[in-house]
Amino acid sequence: MTITSRVISMVPPFLIAAITSSAMWLLHAPSLSRLLLLLFVIYLLPLLIYRLHNFVSPLQHGVSDLAAPCYSSWWGGHQIQILYAVFPVFERVLRVIPGAYSMWLRAWGSSIGRGVYWTPQVEIHDRGSMVIGDGVVFGHKVECYGHVIKPRGDRLMLYCERVIIGSGTFVGAGVRMGPGTKVGENCFIPLLHELRINERLDQKQGEEMRSTRSDREVSRSHTT
Secondary structure (H helix, E strand, O other), X not given: OOHHHHHHOOHHHHHHHHHHHHHHHHHHOOOHHHHHHHHHHHHHHHHHHHHHHHHHOOOOOEEEEOOOOOOOHHHHHHHHHOHHHHOOHHHHHXXXXXXXXXXXXXXXXXXXXXXXXXXXXXXXXXXXXXXXXXXXXXXXXXXXXXXXXXXXXXXXXXXXXXXXEOOOOEEOOOOEEOOOOEEOOOOEEOOXXXXXXXXEEOHHHHHHHHHHHHHHHHHHHHHO
16 A cells, blocks of 8 residues: 555545534534534535545546555545445435435536436445436436456456446336446336446347336236
8 A cells, every 4th residue: 555545544534533523513502604614524525635636646447456556546536435435324415405416426527417316325436437317217225336346366456437327217226337337328227137347238128128027027916
């Protein structure tokens, strides 16, 4: 681990300490200014740190070795974002405010279309690696990963790539998407389906999955 990696790994405890201090200060003497400070520390401070980090060390898509003796820009970005994995409620609040979560992801570097619907427990693990068209619907507990790590001997191979979802697509509950996933427009992805690394799905394949699922449900209803 490089010196820079060690320094950036201190960002999560720093943010937690800052949030805790701001919350205690607000509880001690409630005021609008202290509430705004707490919201700044929760939402804007990590974002500003990430944008500065990405300016100095932009995320490189493709394959890299995390065990190599050089700094990984993905590692730094991951450390900054880990706060929202520890406290998912911070982002769930944004998902119930119309348009707020889409704006949030755009601020992190993703391209998000208009009218995207997010259920509260959607999980976006790489906030700057999403490309989503207009009118996409995300079901309950959908997970999108912009990275994957695989051990290979004494190396840790990291692969980073964008997740692309075309306009008008319906993403069913429990769907999981890996890095490099590319979904066409007006697709239907059924319940609990998995799209693996660099997998492609077009509208025709989506309709086939919809039809197959409907046939199974009809068959099951007749047998019961």
